[in-house]
Amino acid sequence: MPTPSMEDHIEQIYLLIDQKGYARVSDIAEALSVLPSSVTKMVQKLDKDGYLIYERYRGLTLTPKGLKLGERLVKRHSLLEQFLRLIGVDEERIYNDVEGIEHHLSWNSIECIADLIQVLEENPEFIHKLEELKEPHPHPSE
Ligand SMILES: [Mn+2]
Numbered sequence: 001m002p003t004p005s006m007e008d009h010i011e012q013i014y015l016l017i018d019q020k021g022y023a024r025v026s027d028i029a030e031a032l033s034v035l036p037s038s039v040t041k042m043v044q045k046l047d048k049d050g051y052l053i054y055e056r057y058r059g060l061t062l063t064p065k066g067l068k069l070g071e072r073l074v075k076r077h078s079l080l081e082q083f084l085r086l087i088g089v090d091e092e093r094i095y096n097d098v099e100g101i102e103h104h105l106s107w108n109s110i111e112c113i114a115d116l117i118q119v120l121e122e123n124p125e126f127i128h129k130l131e132e133l134k135e136p137h138p139h140p141s142e
Helices: 004-020 025-032 036-048 064-086 091-104 107-122 124-134
Strands: 052-055 059-062
Touching: 004 025, 004 036, 004 059, 004 064, 004 091, 025 036, 036 052, 059 064, 064 091, 064 107, 107 124
Parallel strands: none
Antiparallel strands: 052 059
């Protein structure tokens, strides 16, 4: 089982390769707000565990195992974003909230949330009821 930190790294590597065609240690470090040295350490562990191949001067490539997990993690992230958006969470909170919960839900819960999203999308009257509840809704000071 990959740890939350391993998941974060694989997710970012997958996204970077998808968007730029490559993932550099410095870009991963910046995306995750951690030191490049700790990314290097993690990348070596992910190499050892078979998620990617890391060659110091040639960069890194995800193995089929890493690609499969990366794709799942990115899907999970966007599914949770979609869910929070649908239930009316403020846009500026969504990313951080998802980062906070995504590693701690079982795939069973994720599947149930996916089903709930489907029901909500097919029945917009539920969304309207939620919106009505929210009308004047000051947040407690944070
Ligand atoms: Mn994420």
